[in-house]
Amino acid sequence: MFRNYLAAALRNLTRNGLYAGITIAGLAIGFAAAILIGLYVRHELTYDQFVPGHGQVYLVNLKITGAIDQPINEDTTTADLADQLKLDFPQIQYTARLIGTGFPPAVRRGDINVGEQNFIWADPDVFKVMPVPAVAGDPATALEAPDAVVLSRSGARKYFGRDAPIGGVLQVDGHPMRVTAVIEDLPSNSHLRGDVFGSSKAAFSAISQYGRGGALSNVVATYIRLKPGASGPEMQAELPGFVAKRIMPAINEQAPNEHLHEVFTLKPLTSIHLETASGDLKPGADVKVLAGIAVIGVLIVLVAAINFVTLMTARASRRAVEVGVRKAVGAERRDLIVQFMGEALVYVAIALVVAVALAELVLPGVNAALQRKIAFDYLSDLPLLASMIAVAAGVGLLAGIYPALVLSAFRPALVLKGGPIEGAGGARVRQLLVVAQFAVLITLVLSTLTIYRQTVFALKDATHTDKDQVVMLFASPCTDTLRDAVRALPGVVGAGCASPYAISFGDTIDEITTGGRLLTTHFAPVDFGFFEVYGVKPLAGRLFEESRPGDDAARTGATAPPIVVNQSFVRALGLASPQAALGHQIVWHYRPNFRLAQNDAPAPPSASSEIVGVVPDFTFGSARDLIPPTYYYVAAKNDLVTSVVLNIKLDPSRVAETLPAIDRVWDRTSGGLPVQRFFADQFLLRLYIDTLIQGAFIAVCALIAVSIACLGLFALSAYTAERRTKEIGVRKAMGASSGDILKLLLWQFSQPVLIACLVAWPIAWLAMNWWLQGFAYRVDLAPWTFLASGAAAVVIALATVLAHAWRVSRAKPVGALRYE
């Protein structure tokens, strides 16, 4: 009996090649998308689980509240915290501090001379806190020497062309360092991105340099590993006492008026990726976005399953005679249900095999786009294999049950006489399924549009700067010599240095007083020409002018220079207009020689400056954050804290020759350091990598959903056109023209899509409204995007069914009527 069923199933499959192909293709595309989404979500949820004993490893998170505009939440602390913790908490086995962000050090060997983006300064115990497999040497002790570096296998190949260059020497920022160990590459689900680990003990390491920053300089990531058996939550409970005793006194001494309050939280190693805070070594993932992605995966499978149901029932009439005969010779309904369910499973099984092949084919591209190294070892990965089969079988059973019930319910007498095959109920269910498919599709299209619009807005309008043809050349520090040499180049329109704070690369705050009021604001040292390069024009007053020596802090010495403020600052002062702010005296903490390393010096004396200009709010930061009240002044260019980047506006017609000319100036003045320059818009793009990935991802999913839905609609239209041959014949006999019939068919296929719009629009509105809430500066949900997505769905649907509708509408009525 089973053989008979299988024969019927397979012959039915081959006889209806087009339908079968479409059914299987739809399912396979859906499954493949679901597999990839599943792999991605699992990858994101399993960060750092490869670390042995990861349950005992924590990163210290710091939250600061007080008289500051926004509470601070960061995964960085002072450099001293590790030692302080170790003294007070005997349950700590090892600690390690890391600095991986900031400006990449220049690493050089032979002809290779690059700013190494994957460089991490680390304490010697880092590989005891987070053990990794060694390729050569002993990572656990390798960073003890101050001139030691540990390379990943990729790092070793990059610089030495071999896997174990123990004893090899790299020049790091001009200092020789020896390779003491090589580790396996970190998996892509590590929150660290490290190819070169330099010993923190080096005198020039970022940890040594910034580590003297004092109680408010939170720049290093502090990791602890607890002794076996020790409990993180127990230690967590003791941290408030520790903060009160060891931390707050120093803070209150350094910032007596800001009423700061610090809270330390032990963040489990495996939660770092999902509970992001500023200062993380890799961009994290948003659990809510991941949930959204998982939902999309489920929706795609749903769309594919709906297709399956639609196509299986649509073809029911073709199987009617088979059902009639089987029933006439004694088959019970149960037998037929088993038969048709079995058939559904055959389809699903074929689709799964195709899907696995598809997923394997596409995965390398997905990995490249997502910057991941996700593996798809379905044969050795038992949970993966099991869940794939379970999902496929589940879809097969659920999607198979309805067609099986419909098909098995045919009354043999009726179908054998060739009577009506099905009532309106079946058609209504199919309409409903088409509505559901297109609702998913419209929602995805709308989401894609909104994410795209927000990203463009965030990159262009939300920053309120003109970054067109602006190049950022990183230099530590950016000096007048460099600036003037670049300004002298023929293709350069203007140039000015800036501090990292001016380009939103980190920030720093000051406490100011004006008219007896106390305010906490941001500040940023800038250079002459900085505003002009970015097209920032004064709303009131003036910008800094080189012709006024009093504007230049390098010349004013102990006297505070005048300041320019932004609009937020004016609002914070409670003034009605930019004009009103001009001439106001601001008392602030002017440091003639502002260096981060000297931050632990007593707070500088207060000095008074006049506001000489007001500029619009602008930012190089993320549109997610509000632009804070900020004042600007021209600082002495002492180090990378006051002056780190040269901003160069190019003549658009001479870009090609100007860029090499800039590089030549750099080579002449830098003393052999690698050139690191970016176009300003690229620099900004780094803030939106995750948004771009989300957008691209949803766009791809929308495309998949569109193609599956179109496959289904295409087959459905073929079926419908066929089923309605008689009706169309009658209408034509009554005088309907081909055009009338075409209009009728197209209108009937448009209806479910229009209903789908009504379903999708509110859902998409809620989802996108929620997503946009994450941005302080955001686009409106434009009505045109809703209309456009609906129109696109209608056009897609009509284009899909047009071929069949056209063919049927042209058919001669006599053929149609004879069909009856």
Added chain:
Amino acid sequence: MLKLEHVSKVYRTSEVETLALSDVSLEIGGGEFVAIMGPSGCGKSTLMNLLGLLDSPSEGAYWFFGEDVARYSEARLTGLRRDRIGFVFQSFNLIDDLTVAENVEVALLYRKVPGPERKRRVREALERVGIAHRASHRPQQLSGGQQQRVAVARALVSEPKLILADEPTGNLDTANGEAVMALLSDAAKAGVTVVMVTHSLTQAASAHRTIKLLDGRVVAETLLAA
């Protein structure tokens, strides 16, 4: 009114060529009621399709109300059909998804008759065939006789010059058959040309003239008392 001159119709498939009509010439006057008879496969339906402009002859000329339509395009045939012809089929050919009234209305839909007038004419046509009380039912809810009366109403509602009835009583019992025949006779009396295919001699007797077909040829014509 209707005039066929040496009309032939050949159906071709990739393997077989079937001569459905062969050199048929005949003339049907205005207001005439003609019955076409003959065994299965003799070409009755083909003749009806040609007369009804649902198909075109392979050879010969067809003068339809003074125009030779044998080589007309599908679009022009559609236009003529819309304006001049009403159909009654053996299998009723009602659209299952539409109500009785909507089925009748289909015949007016493509004639650009304004909505209110459409409603009035549909009601009148349904009253004429005695089925107005079932106007909002679906075809499946009616008996065969009732369904055929709806089909006749659909043929009458557009006030055609020509009604083509392909075995209109073939699926009906005697009483219902007679009722449908009476409706067709009334139409002919009102000046409509009626061409009907039938197997029943009794019903053929209601016609003015019978034409007998055999193997695609006209073999006999009998004039009955009008």
